[in-house]
Structures are given as structure tokens and as C-alpha cells.
Amino acid sequence: MINATTSMDRVLTTLNHREPDKVPLFLPLSVYGAKELGMDIKKYFSDPKNVIEAQIRMTKKYNNDCYYGFFYAAIEFSAWGGEIIFPKDSPPTAGEPVLKRNAVPGTIKPPDVGDSKSLLRVLETIQGLKERIGNSAPIIGVVISPTSLPIMQMGFDNYFDTILERPDFFKSLIRANQEFCIQWANAQLNAGATAITYFDPFSSTSMVTKDMYNKMLHNIAKETLQRIREPIAFHLASGSCIPIIEGIIDSGPDVVGISCHEDIGQLKSICRDRVTLLGNLNGIEMCSWTRQDSEAAVKSIIKKAGAGGGLIISDNHGEIPLQVSEETLMAVGEAVNKWGRYPLTWTEVH
Template structure:
């Protein structure tokens, strides 16, 4: 079976030789090609090349078209990204610097014509032609209620979101939702087949479940309605969300859940059960200082919880660059070893 077929089998509860194994390696690509982060991310073909090389090196199931989270801000006018050779790039120029900027802020009529899109498009074009029929190609889309964080900063967005002025907040959300519709559609058309819907404001770590239901859920529905959710994975940026899994099933109909290491996996698996896919996620920040043995033991613990009954995927969060290569290798090898189903 191909990795794509193994993923489908896990989602649908069908027989497969093993569980799907996701290994999310983003910033490691620059190291793989011995380049600076800035040079590496400037060219989508390089990102695709590194993703394919790392896929070959570790043998996991998925690749990523995501360059860095700030890419969406660049598509919307951000002019400066702070690159770092020891970690993830950071948005350094907020598109919305004051509340007055919200009315002037415009979504491009066609984001595929924006220069910042071209590297994403070329990356996806290569990945699709090389492994599009066999492997999950992941893309990252930020929910409309979270996108303002990279446009104006978390501090200002939290203030606007909770304290208003609410007309301005809703105007910004409408624009962010318009962008979301364009972006997810463009990613699908370019070849992404796993859409990771990043919605930290849909996590009870950020807001109470009641506020999520009243203030965030309507926007999430609006985000996802046009294209459906068949290829969508619910993810809260590593924040826990066990308390809203039922809500996500009932209201958004998303069946794949990329859980947080801060959530209790046993509980998540019990709630999701055979209704969908539980993605058990290792705490890869701890992997920075773990030994190979500690890494393997944690992989085993996670798979022992998730594998019985099927409908389970093993994965990591966003692998920090400081994680030793030996631990990445140990994680993937242990996932293959303990994740067998035959």
C-alpha cells in the first residue's frame, strides 16, 4: 500500500500493514541543503527538494508545502520576515499597525498572482508531480479567527477580539475569511491533499468552550463551508482541544484531529473512537533533551494508547531544529516498529 492508501485505511478503519506515520520537518530543510534559512525559503523548488530528500532519508509518510507560518502574512502584504538559522521564521512587519489600517486592508483579488504565492506554487507543483499519487502532501491554512495574529500581533488581536470595537473586528474577520477561501482553494488546486486547519482560537486554551461556540464556531463554519472538510485536519497550533472535539464533529463535521501533547491521548481516542482519525502527537520540544531510549519509549507509549481499535495516526508537532537527528531517526523507526498492524 502507498502512504496515501495507508492514511485512507486509517481514516476509514480498513486493514493496512501499519498506522500512518507523519514526521513534520520544516526548518530542517535548510540544513538538509546546507543553506541559510532565508535563501532556502526564497525558492519553492528548494523546499520541495529538501522535503523529498528528507522523505527518502527517514521514510515517513508525508511532506509539507508549508514554508513558514508567516507566508500567509506575506501574501497579504507583510514586507519583512525575521529569519533565523536556528529556528522558525518570524513575522517582523505587521500589515495592520493600527486599527485605522483595517478599513484600508484589502485582500488581493487573486492571490495566485501575488509574488509570494509563486514559491508555494512551484513547491506544490514539484511535490504533486513526484509523489502526488502516493503520499500525503500537507498544507497549512490559518483560520480566519487566528489569521489576524500574524497580521497585527497576538496582543492587539486579543484586545480587539475581546474588547472591540466589534464592527472593526468583524470587518477584519470578514476579510480574513475571504482570504481563507481563496487560499485553501488555491492550495487544493495546486496539489495539497491534506489541509491542516490551524485554529488556536478554537482551543479552550485560548477561549472558554462557551466563547468558542459563540464567537469562533460561526467563523470556522464560514471558513470551511465552500470547500467542505473531507481533506481537512483540525489542529490548534499544539494547544489542547479535547473539550471541543465533540463540538468540532457536530458543528464542523471534521473527523481528523491532530491532538496536542498537552491533551490526554486516552481521552481523545475515547471521544473520537471510530468516528474519525485520532492523531497522537509526541512532545517534540522534550525531544531536544531526550535520549534515543526516552524517545523510543514515548513513541511506544503513544502508539500503545492509540493503535488498539485502529483509526490512529502517529505524528509530531513542528520538529524544533534543536532536536538531534538521532532522535528524529529513533522516533520514526520506533513508530514503524510499534505501529505495525499485521
């Protein structure tokens, strides 16, 4: 066991597949910050100062081991000209698709990060967080993968049709998104982000067959990840990954974010000493959890996957819903403190 003095030490130790003082906790609190400040969601995200303040407060309040530079998934869609809808009680979401299925290959050009006021606010937030917290804890930046963003850009059905019926357009679409994804990831790293979460639900076997992943998606992810400065968390956003886990590991991430529908113990046996697992609390069920439920869920994950480091407790989707109570988040933090202290002698079979 290594004595960690900061969240950064704790996280780096577990990423090196060694046991820190305790299992790190990443609560992905983005829109939850509006609740923390008692603010309307649109207003909250309109000023980086709000997000910085909320992140600082929430990290302390819930014993979180990271700061989350993520605003909402649809923010990238807005950089491509999409409309953002701001509901009162949920994350901002994408409006109608902006790319038509009959678009001409080669005509799609990636936007410049510097031209998007929304993305610049994210960069300002990351910079502000870095100034306030230094290297005490990781600041997490987020990108949507070049193969997942088209779901918002085109709509799921048109995107599926494109993949299967218009391979030339698919290639052109992905190239443009890949350039944007790399530009956006590196901009966040330059602003002070410590790591990038690469959300790629489309690659999950909940979405596509293993064969489709191997033939069409694996190389795109590998190429993209190689051009983003490490470390990277490959996050399936609650999609399944066991059938393609070797491919994901081969694409080069340090961390894999996994679904609550998959057995973290089985994944640990495959990933031990190779990639760190991030997950896999059920964020939807969390909305109605008692303190006992929170403790049981955290304890179960640690028992199955805590030994030897290589584990970060988190939800399985990358966003804590507003409907999760503060008491539940506190209970999750307390359970990690109680059951996640290394060495995990209580998990040993006698």
C-alpha cells in the first residue's frame, strides 16, 4: 500500500496498478453543479465562474477525487451548428439533427474549437480550475468519440443507414469528426485538463456487433487515441464491452468506463495490470437508493475489483442525475472511505 497525500497521488497510484491509501472515487458531477448553486441550468453553464465554484464545493463535500470539466454531451453538437435544448431538470440535450443523410462526402468540415463560445467556456473553466487546485487532483476533460457524435449530428437511424449503405460518406463523416475530436481533446489538455474521458457508447456491443466494431470502429478509436496526449479513459457510457475488451485495450486507453450490466469481477480478471476500471454504479437506480443500498453497491464493486489497485469507483454513465439525493452521494463517499481502505483485508476469503 502506498500512502497517498492527495487525490492526484491516489489516482496515479491506482492507474499504475498499485494500491493507494484507498480506492479513488470519481463522481461525475456536471449538471449537478447547478443544484449545488441553486441555479437555473442554462444560467449555470453560461459562466465558467459558476462551474468552477460548484466543482470546488462538490469535490470537497462528497470526498470526490476529481474535478469534472465536462458541461454536457450536446455541447460538441452545438459547435457543429446544432441547437441545444435546456430542460429545467435534466442535462441540456441535442435538438434536431444537423446533417442530412444525403449529404455529399467531402463537404463536411470540422468546426474550429476557437469559434465556439460554448467550448471556449469549457476551456476557461478548466483553466480556472487548474489555477485554483493546481496538481492536487485530476481535472477531467471530455470528448465524444468521432463515431458517437454522429448519433446527435444525424439521428441514430440515419447514422445506422449511412454506415451500412454509404461507406464513402461514413468515412468522410468520421474523418471530419476525428479531426474535431483530436483538436477538442488537446485543447482541453492545453487548458490544464489532466486526462480525457473519451465517450464512445457507439462502439459498445450494446450498439454494434463485435464484427462491426472490429472491422469499422476499432481502428478509428486507435488512431484517434494515439493523437490525444494521454491519459485517456475509454468510456462506454453504460454500454457493454466484454466481447470487445481486447480491442479496446489495444486502442491504448489507461482506463475503461464500464456498464453496471457487466460483471466487474470478470472484467477485472481480464484487465488486471493492463487497464484501470472505472465504474460501475447504476446512476439511475441511485436516484432511489437508501444509505444501505449505496453502501452495498460500493462494497460489492470493491470486493470484486479492488485488489491490486486499477479501480476507480464511479457511476456507469458519466453523469450523476440531478434526482440523486445529496445524502446518497455522501453515503457513496462514506462507503468508499469505510470499505475502500487498502489493504482490503476484509475481502480475503478465510
